[in-house]
Amino acid sequence: MGDLWEVFVRPKRGLAHVHVGSIHATDAAMALRNARDVYTRRQEGVSLWVVPSAEITASSPDEQDSFFDPAADKAYRHPTFYEVPDGLHI
Amino acid sequence: MGYPRVVSTFDDLIAANERVEPRDEMPDAYRATLVRQIAQHAHSEIIGMQPEGNWLTRAPSLRRKAILLAKVQDEAGHGLYLYAAAETLGVSRDELLDALHAGKQKYSSIFNYPTLTWADIGAIGWLVDGAAIVNQVPLCRCSYGPYARAMVRVCKEESFHQRQGFELLHTLSHGTEAQHAMAQDAVDRWWWPSLMMFGPPDDASTHTGQSMAWGIKRFSNDTLRQRFVDMTVPQAEALGLTLPDPELRWNEERSSWDFGEIDFTELFEVVKGNGPCNAQRLAHRVRAHEEGAWVREAASAYAEKRAAREVA
Ligand SMILES: [Fe+2]
Ligand SMILES: [Fe+2]
Numbered sequence: 001m002g003d004l005w006e007v008f009v010r011p012k013r014g015l016a017h018v019h020v021g022s023i024h025a026t027d028a029a030m031a032l033r034n035a036r037d038v039y040t041r042r043q044e045g046v047s048l049w050v051v052p053s054a055e056i057t058a059s060s061p062d063e064q065d066s067f068f069d070p071a072a073d074k075a076y077r078h079p080t081f082y083e084v085p086d087g088l089h090i
Numbered sequence: 091m092g093y094p095r096v097v098s099t100f101d102d103l104i105a106a107n108e109r110v111e112p113r114d115e116m117p118d119a120y121r122a123t124l125v126r127q128i129a130q131h132a133h134s135e136i137i138g139m140q141p142e143g144n145w146l147t148r149a150p151s152l153r154r155k156a157i158l159l160a161k162v163q164d165e166a167g168h169g170l171y172l173y174a175a176a177e178t179l180g181v182s183r184d185e186l187l188d189a190l191h192a193g194k195q196k197y198s199s200i201f202n203y204p205t206l207t208w209a210d211i212g213a214i215g216w217l218v219d220g221a222a223i224v225n226q227v228p229l230c231r232c233s234y235g236p237y238a239r240a241m242v243r244v245c246k247e248e249s250f251h252q253r254q255g256f257e258l259l260h261t262l263s264h265g266t267e268a269q270h271a272m273a274q275d276a277v278d279r280w281w282w283p284s285l286m287m288f289g290p291p292d293d294a295s296t297h298t299g300q301s302m303a304w305g306i307k308r309f310s311n312d313t314l315r316q317r318f319v320d321m322t323v324p325q326a327e328a329l330g331l332t333l334p335d336p337e338l339r340w341n342e343e344r345s346s347w348d349f350g351e352i353d354f355t356e357l358f359e360v361v362k363g364n365g366p367c368n369a370q371r372l373a374h375r376v377r378a379h380e381e382g383a384w385v386r387e388a389a390s391a392y393a394e395k396r397a398a399r400e401v402a
Contacts, residue, residue, distance in 0.1 A: 001184075001389065020243075021171055021239075021240065022178075026390050026392070026393035027392075027396060027397075041163070041167060058113065061114050
Protein backbone atom coordinates (compact mmCIF):
# COMPACT_ATOMS: atom_id res chain seq x y z
CA MET A 1 0.00 0.00 0.00
CA GLY A 2 1.22 3.49 -0.77
CA ASP A 3 4.61 4.57 -1.99
CA LEU A 4 7.98 3.65 -0.59
CA TRP A 5 9.69 6.16 1.71
CA GLU A 6 13.26 6.06 2.99
CA VAL A 7 13.64 6.68 6.71
CA PHE A 8 16.49 8.57 8.39
CA VAL A 9 16.92 8.77 12.16
CA ARG A 10 19.02 11.19 14.20
CA PRO A 11 20.06 8.94 17.11
CA LYS A 12 20.83 11.86 19.42
CA ARG A 13 21.56 15.56 19.34
CA GLY A 14 24.90 16.29 17.75
CA LEU A 15 24.75 13.34 15.36
CA ALA A 16 23.62 13.33 11.73
CA HIS A 17 20.52 11.54 10.49
CA VAL A 18 21.33 7.99 9.40
CA HIS A 19 19.42 5.84 6.93
CA VAL A 20 17.67 2.97 8.74
CA GLY A 21 15.37 1.43 6.13
CA SER A 22 12.13 2.11 4.35
CA ILE A 23 8.39 2.05 4.96
CA HIS A 24 5.17 2.31 2.98
CA ALA A 25 2.81 5.27 3.32
CA THR A 26 0.30 7.16 1.25
CA ASP A 27 1.48 10.60 2.39
CA ALA A 28 4.22 12.32 4.37
CA ALA A 29 2.31 12.48 7.65
CA MET A 30 1.60 8.75 7.53
CA ALA A 31 5.19 8.10 6.54
CA LEU A 32 6.41 9.88 9.67
CA ARG A 33 4.00 8.01 11.91
CA ASN A 34 4.83 4.64 10.40
CA ALA A 35 8.54 5.41 10.62
CA ARG A 36 8.15 6.25 14.29
CA ASP A 37 6.30 3.01 15.02
CA VAL A 38 8.64 0.81 13.01
CA TYR A 39 12.06 2.33 13.65
CA THR A 40 11.92 4.12 17.01
CA ARG A 41 10.07 1.85 19.44
CA ARG A 42 12.94 2.15 21.94
CA GLN A 43 13.87 5.81 21.73
CA GLU A 44 16.37 5.16 18.95
CA GLY A 45 16.00 8.71 17.74
CA VAL A 46 15.27 12.33 18.54
CA SER A 47 14.39 13.32 14.98
CA LEU A 48 13.09 11.59 11.86
CA TRP A 49 13.30 12.35 8.16
CA VAL A 50 11.20 10.57 5.57
CA VAL A 51 11.93 10.98 1.87
CA PRO A 52 10.00 9.47 -1.05
CA SER A 53 12.34 6.75 -2.36
CA ALA A 54 11.66 7.89 -5.91
CA GLU A 55 13.08 11.34 -5.09
CA ILE A 56 16.57 10.03 -4.36
CA THR A 57 19.18 10.39 -7.07
CA ALA A 58 22.03 7.96 -6.54
CA SER A 59 25.40 7.56 -8.20
CA SER A 60 25.58 4.42 -10.25
CA PRO A 61 27.65 1.51 -8.95
CA ASP A 62 28.61 0.76 -12.57
CA GLU A 63 30.60 3.96 -12.79
CA GLN A 64 32.20 3.63 -9.38
CA ASP A 65 35.65 3.72 -10.99
CA SER A 66 35.19 6.72 -13.27
CA PHE A 67 32.98 8.61 -10.85
CA PHE A 68 35.26 8.39 -7.85
CA ASP A 69 38.61 8.06 -9.64
CA PRO A 70 39.34 11.78 -9.79
CA ALA A 71 40.15 11.47 -6.09
CA ALA A 72 42.44 8.47 -6.49
CA ASP A 73 45.41 10.28 -8.00
CA LYS A 74 45.31 13.29 -5.71
CA ALA A 75 47.27 12.00 -2.79
CA TYR A 76 48.33 15.60 -2.11
CA ARG A 77 44.89 16.16 -0.61
CA HIS A 78 45.99 14.14 2.39
CA PRO A 79 48.35 15.42 5.09
CA THR A 80 50.46 12.26 4.92
CA PHE A 81 51.59 13.33 1.42
CA TYR A 82 53.93 15.93 2.93
CA GLU A 83 57.37 15.39 4.44
CA VAL A 84 58.15 17.32 7.60
CA PRO A 85 61.33 17.14 9.71
CA ASP A 86 61.41 14.34 12.31
CA GLY A 87 60.42 15.28 15.81
CA LEU A 88 58.33 18.27 14.81
CA HIS A 89 54.65 18.27 15.65
CA ILE A 90 53.02 19.78 12.63
CA MET B 91 44.02 5.14 -17.47
CA GLY B 92 47.21 5.84 -15.58
CA TYR B 93 46.00 4.93 -12.12
CA PRO B 94 44.69 1.70 -10.63
CA ARG B 95 41.02 1.12 -11.35
CA VAL B 96 38.86 -0.18 -8.55
CA VAL B 97 35.91 -1.94 -10.10
CA SER B 98 34.44 -4.39 -7.61
CA THR B 99 32.69 -7.27 -9.27
CA PHE B 100 30.31 -9.47 -7.31
CA ASP B 101 32.98 -12.16 -6.96
CA ASP B 102 35.54 -9.63 -5.71
CA LEU B 103 33.14 -8.40 -3.06
CA ILE B 104 32.30 -11.89 -1.84
CA ALA B 105 35.98 -12.92 -1.83
CA ALA B 106 36.90 -9.81 0.17
CA ASN B 107 34.05 -10.44 2.61
CA GLU B 108 32.60 -7.06 1.63
CA ARG B 109 28.89 -6.30 1.54
CA VAL B 110 26.83 -6.40 -1.63
CA GLU B 111 24.49 -3.40 -1.89
CA PRO B 112 21.17 -3.12 -3.75
CA ARG B 113 22.36 -1.53 -6.95
CA ASP B 114 25.43 -3.73 -7.38
CA GLU B 115 25.40 -6.32 -10.10
CA MET B 116 24.71 -9.75 -8.67
CA PRO B 117 23.96 -13.19 -10.12
CA ASP B 118 20.26 -13.88 -10.66
CA ALA B 119 20.49 -16.96 -8.47
CA TYR B 120 21.96 -14.93 -5.59
CA ARG B 121 19.13 -12.43 -5.89
CA ALA B 122 16.50 -15.18 -6.07
CA THR B 123 17.96 -17.01 -3.06
CA LEU B 124 17.90 -13.81 -1.02
CA VAL B 125 14.35 -12.95 -2.04
CA ARG B 126 13.21 -16.45 -1.08
CA GLN B 127 15.04 -16.41 2.24
CA ILE B 128 14.21 -12.84 3.30
CA ALA B 129 10.56 -13.24 2.29
CA GLN B 130 10.27 -16.48 4.22
CA HIS B 131 11.91 -14.78 7.19
CA ALA B 132 9.54 -11.78 6.98
CA HIS B 133 6.51 -14.05 6.68
CA SER B 134 7.68 -15.97 9.77
CA GLU B 135 7.78 -12.79 11.82
CA ILE B 136 4.28 -11.84 10.72
CA ILE B 137 2.71 -15.28 11.14
CA GLY B 138 4.66 -15.62 14.39
CA MET B 139 2.44 -12.98 15.94
CA GLN B 140 -0.51 -15.37 15.92
CA PRO B 141 0.42 -18.04 18.47
CA GLU B 142 1.35 -15.35 20.99
CA GLY B 143 -1.37 -12.88 20.05
CA ASN B 144 -3.70 -15.71 20.98
CA TRP B 145 -2.88 -15.07 24.68
CA LEU B 146 -2.88 -11.27 24.73
CA THR B 147 -6.35 -10.94 26.20
CA ARG B 148 -5.71 -13.73 28.71
CA ALA B 149 -2.37 -12.61 30.15
CA PRO B 150 -2.45 -13.15 33.92
CA SER B 151 -1.42 -9.61 34.87
CA LEU B 152 -1.18 -6.15 33.37
CA ARG B 153 2.62 -6.40 33.55
CA ARG B 154 2.63 -9.62 31.53
CA LYS B 155 0.12 -8.21 29.09
CA ALA B 156 2.17 -5.07 28.43
CA ILE B 157 5.29 -7.21 27.90
CA LEU B 158 3.53 -9.58 25.51
CA LEU B 159 2.02 -6.69 23.57
CA ALA B 160 5.45 -5.13 23.17
CA LYS B 161 6.90 -8.42 22.01
CA VAL B 162 4.17 -9.10 19.47
CA GLN B 163 4.53 -5.53 18.20
CA ASP B 164 8.27 -6.10 17.83
CA GLU B 165 7.58 -9.15 15.66
CA ALA B 166 5.43 -7.01 13.38
CA GLY B 167 8.33 -4.56 13.23
CA HIS B 168 10.74 -7.39 12.36
CA GLY B 169 8.48 -8.40 9.51
CA LEU B 170 8.48 -4.83 8.22
CA TYR B 171 12.27 -4.43 8.44
CA LEU B 172 12.60 -7.64 6.46
CA TYR B 173 10.01 -6.79 3.79
CA ALA B 174 11.87 -3.49 3.36
CA ALA B 175 15.14 -5.40 2.90
CA ALA B 176 13.48 -7.69 0.34
CA GLU B 177 12.14 -4.70 -1.57
CA THR B 178 15.69 -3.48 -2.22
CA LEU B 179 16.03 -6.58 -4.42
CA GLY B 180 13.33 -5.41 -6.81
CA VAL B 181 10.26 -7.20 -5.47
CA SER B 182 7.29 -5.44 -3.89
CA ARG B 183 5.85 -6.16 -0.47
CA ASP B 184 2.44 -6.64 -2.05
CA GLU B 185 3.65 -9.41 -4.29
CA LEU B 186 5.42 -11.14 -1.39
CA LEU B 187 2.24 -11.01 0.69
CA ASP B 188 0.26 -12.37 -2.25
CA ALA B 189 2.74 -15.24 -2.51
CA LEU B 190 2.36 -15.96 1.21
CA HIS B 191 -1.43 -15.86 0.99
CA ALA B 192 -1.43 -18.15 -2.04
CA GLY B 193 0.80 -20.62 -0.20
CA LYS B 194 3.60 -20.10 -2.72
CA GLN B 195 6.08 -18.88 -0.13
CA LYS B 196 6.64 -20.47 3.25
CA TYR B 197 7.14 -19.35 6.81
CA SER B 198 8.84 -21.15 9.68
CA SER B 199 7.04 -24.36 10.61
CA ILE B 200 7.42 -23.62 14.30
CA PHE B 201 4.38 -21.33 14.10
CA ASN B 202 2.14 -24.18 13.06
CA TYR B 203 2.06 -25.52 16.61
CA PRO B 204 -0.70 -24.37 18.96
CA THR B 205 -0.25 -22.36 22.17
CA LEU B 206 -2.33 -24.42 24.56
CA THR B 207 -1.50 -22.80 27.90
CA TRP B 208 -0.03 -19.58 29.26
CA ALA B 209 3.25 -21.42 29.86
CA ASP B 210 3.58 -21.79 26.07
CA ILE B 211 4.21 -18.04 25.94
CA GLY B 212 7.21 -18.58 28.18
CA ALA B 213 8.41 -21.58 26.20
CA ILE B 214 8.14 -19.67 22.93
CA GLY B 215 10.13 -16.71 24.24
CA TRP B 216 12.79 -18.89 25.82
CA LEU B 217 13.13 -21.63 23.19
CA VAL B 218 11.72 -20.31 19.91
CA ASP B 219 13.16 -16.81 20.21
CA GLY B 220 16.28 -18.38 21.69
CA ALA B 221 16.71 -20.58 18.62
CA ALA B 222 15.90 -17.63 16.37
CA ILE B 223 18.71 -15.64 18.00
CA VAL B 224 21.23 -18.42 17.34
CA ASN B 225 20.08 -18.50 13.71
CA GLN B 226 20.00 -14.73 13.30
CA VAL B 227 23.20 -13.53 14.96
CA PRO B 228 25.39 -14.87 12.11
CA LEU B 229 23.01 -13.24 9.61
CA CYS B 230 24.14 -9.86 10.92
CA ARG B 231 27.29 -10.59 8.88
CA CYS B 232 25.41 -11.78 5.80
CA SER B 233 26.92 -10.63 2.50
CA TYR B 234 23.81 -8.67 1.47
CA GLY B 235 23.94 -5.28 3.19
CA PRO B 236 20.25 -4.49 3.71
CA TYR B 237 19.53 -7.97 5.10
CA ALA B 238 22.52 -7.80 7.45
CA ARG B 239 21.48 -4.36 8.70
CA ALA B 240 17.89 -5.49 9.28
CA MET B 241 19.20 -8.43 11.28
CA VAL B 242 21.25 -6.14 13.51
CA ARG B 243 18.06 -4.33 14.50
CA VAL B 244 16.17 -7.61 14.94
CA CYS B 245 18.85 -9.20 17.11
CA LYS B 246 18.96 -6.21 19.44
CA GLU B 247 15.26 -6.69 20.13
CA GLU B 248 15.27 -10.49 20.35
CA SER B 249 17.20 -10.69 23.60
CA PHE B 250 14.29 -9.01 25.40
CA HIS B 251 12.01 -11.65 23.85
CA GLN B 252 14.08 -14.50 25.13
CA ARG B 253 14.57 -13.09 28.60
CA GLN B 254 10.91 -12.33 29.19
CA GLY B 255 10.12 -15.94 28.21
CA PHE B 256 12.77 -17.26 30.57
CA GLU B 257 11.50 -15.11 33.41
CA LEU B 258 7.91 -16.18 32.78
CA LEU B 259 8.87 -19.87 32.89
CA HIS B 260 11.04 -19.33 35.95
CA THR B 261 8.11 -17.78 37.78
CA LEU B 262 5.83 -20.67 36.85
CA SER B 263 8.44 -23.29 37.57
CA HIS B 264 8.94 -21.92 41.08
CA GLY B 265 5.22 -21.37 41.68
CA THR B 266 2.61 -23.90 42.70
CA GLU B 267 2.84 -27.55 41.74
CA ALA B 268 0.25 -27.01 39.02
CA GLN B 269 2.17 -24.04 37.62
CA HIS B 270 5.40 -26.03 37.59
CA ALA B 271 3.66 -28.87 35.76
CA MET B 272 2.27 -26.42 33.24
CA ALA B 273 5.76 -25.03 32.58
CA GLN B 274 7.20 -28.53 32.20
CA ASP B 275 4.43 -29.54 29.81
CA ALA B 276 5.10 -26.50 27.62
CA VAL B 277 8.82 -27.27 27.47
CA ASP B 278 8.02 -30.91 26.67
CA ARG B 279 5.99 -29.79 23.66
CA TRP B 280 8.28 -27.00 22.37
CA TRP B 281 11.73 -28.55 22.77
CA TRP B 282 11.82 -30.80 19.69
CA PRO B 283 10.07 -28.35 17.34
CA SER B 284 12.62 -25.72 18.45
CA LEU B 285 15.49 -28.01 17.46
CA MET B 286 13.84 -28.45 14.07
CA MET B 287 13.90 -24.69 13.52
CA PHE B 288 17.52 -25.08 12.40
CA GLY B 289 16.35 -27.03 9.38
CA PRO B 290 17.23 -30.47 8.08
CA PRO B 291 20.54 -32.09 9.03
CA ASP B 292 23.58 -30.97 7.06
CA ASP B 293 23.71 -34.04 4.83
CA ALA B 294 20.10 -33.43 3.73
CA SER B 295 20.25 -29.65 3.40
CA THR B 296 20.03 -28.69 -0.25
CA HIS B 297 20.94 -25.00 -0.19
CA THR B 298 23.62 -24.85 2.47
CA GLY B 299 26.72 -25.20 0.26
CA GLN B 300 25.85 -22.43 -2.17
CA SER B 301 24.53 -20.12 0.57
CA MET B 302 27.77 -20.51 2.51
CA ALA B 303 29.84 -19.81 -0.61
CA TRP B 304 27.85 -16.63 -1.14
CA GLY B 305 28.29 -15.52 2.44
CA ILE B 306 24.54 -15.58 3.08
CA LYS B 307 24.90 -18.39 5.56
CA ARG B 308 27.89 -18.54 7.89
CA PHE B 309 27.34 -21.81 9.76
CA SER B 310 25.64 -25.10 8.89
CA ASN B 311 22.29 -26.15 10.36
CA ASP B 312 23.83 -28.79 12.62
CA THR B 313 26.50 -26.41 13.91
CA LEU B 314 23.87 -23.86 14.93
CA ARG B 315 21.62 -26.55 16.41
CA GLN B 316 24.47 -27.82 18.58
CA ARG B 317 25.25 -24.27 19.69
CA PHE B 318 21.61 -23.86 20.74
CA VAL B 319 21.56 -27.13 22.70
CA ASP B 320 24.78 -26.23 24.51
CA MET B 321 23.39 -22.83 25.45
CA THR B 322 20.02 -24.14 26.54
CA VAL B 323 20.86 -27.11 28.75
CA PRO B 324 22.28 -25.04 31.63
CA GLN B 325 19.37 -22.60 31.30
CA ALA B 326 16.89 -25.47 31.68
CA GLU B 327 18.71 -26.49 34.84
CA ALA B 328 18.42 -22.96 36.20
CA LEU B 329 14.71 -23.07 35.45
CA GLY B 330 14.30 -26.32 37.33
CA LEU B 331 12.79 -27.90 34.23
CA THR B 332 13.75 -31.02 32.31
CA LEU B 333 14.40 -31.15 28.58
CA PRO B 334 12.44 -34.11 27.18
CA ASP B 335 15.40 -36.07 25.83
CA PRO B 336 16.69 -39.09 27.76
CA GLU B 337 19.78 -39.21 25.55
CA LEU B 338 20.94 -35.75 26.52
CA ARG B 339 24.39 -36.08 28.08
CA TRP B 340 27.62 -34.14 28.34
CA ASN B 341 30.31 -35.31 25.96
CA GLU B 342 33.68 -34.55 27.51
CA GLU B 343 35.56 -35.18 24.26
CA ARG B 344 33.50 -32.75 22.21
CA SER B 345 32.88 -30.36 25.09
CA SER B 346 29.27 -30.38 23.94
CA TRP B 347 25.99 -31.98 24.79
CA ASP B 348 24.99 -35.11 22.90
CA PHE B 349 21.31 -35.24 22.15
CA GLY B 350 18.81 -37.75 20.80
CA GLU B 351 17.76 -38.20 17.22
CA ILE B 352 15.32 -35.66 15.80
CA ASP B 353 12.20 -36.98 14.10
CA PHE B 354 12.52 -35.06 10.86
CA THR B 355 9.57 -36.86 9.30
CA GLU B 356 7.46 -34.70 11.61
CA LEU B 357 9.18 -31.53 10.36
CA PHE B 358 8.61 -32.50 6.74
CA GLU B 359 4.95 -33.21 7.43
CA VAL B 360 4.51 -29.77 8.98
CA VAL B 361 6.40 -28.15 6.10
CA LYS B 362 4.09 -29.93 3.67
CA GLY B 363 1.15 -28.31 5.40
CA ASN B 364 0.06 -31.09 7.72
CA GLY B 365 0.97 -29.46 11.03
CA PRO B 366 -1.68 -28.84 13.68
CA CYS B 367 -2.28 -25.18 12.72
CA ASN B 368 -1.12 -24.64 9.11
CA ALA B 369 -4.57 -24.02 7.67
CA GLN B 370 -5.68 -21.88 10.60
CA ARG B 371 -2.60 -19.63 10.50
CA LEU B 372 -2.87 -18.93 6.80
CA ALA B 373 -6.62 -18.41 6.88
CA HIS B 374 -6.25 -15.95 9.74
CA ARG B 375 -3.55 -14.01 7.88
CA VAL B 376 -5.66 -13.82 4.72
CA ARG B 377 -8.68 -12.71 6.71
CA ALA B 378 -6.70 -9.98 8.48
CA HIS B 379 -5.43 -8.78 5.11
CA GLU B 380 -8.89 -8.72 3.56
CA GLU B 381 -10.55 -7.10 6.55
CA GLY B 382 -7.89 -4.39 6.47
CA ALA B 383 -8.54 -3.58 2.82
CA TRP B 384 -10.84 -0.65 3.65
CA VAL B 385 -8.08 1.02 5.68
CA ARG B 386 -5.67 0.84 2.76
CA GLU B 387 -8.33 2.11 0.36
CA ALA B 388 -9.32 4.96 2.65
CA ALA B 389 -5.70 6.04 3.13
CA SER B 390 -5.10 6.06 -0.62
CA ALA B 391 -8.32 7.97 -1.30
CA TYR B 392 -7.43 10.54 1.36
CA ALA B 393 -3.94 11.03 -0.05
CA GLU B 394 -5.31 11.46 -3.57
CA LYS B 395 -7.88 14.00 -2.43
CA ARG B 396 -5.25 16.00 -0.56
CA ALA B 397 -2.87 15.90 -3.50
CA ALA B 398 -5.64 17.12 -5.84
CA ARG B 399 -6.47 19.97 -3.46
CA GLU B 400 -2.84 21.02 -3.33
CA VAL B 401 -2.68 21.21 -7.12
CA ALA B 402 -5.87 23.29 -7.31
FE1 LIG C 1 11.35 -11.56 15.57
FE1 LIG D 1 11.21 -12.48 18.73
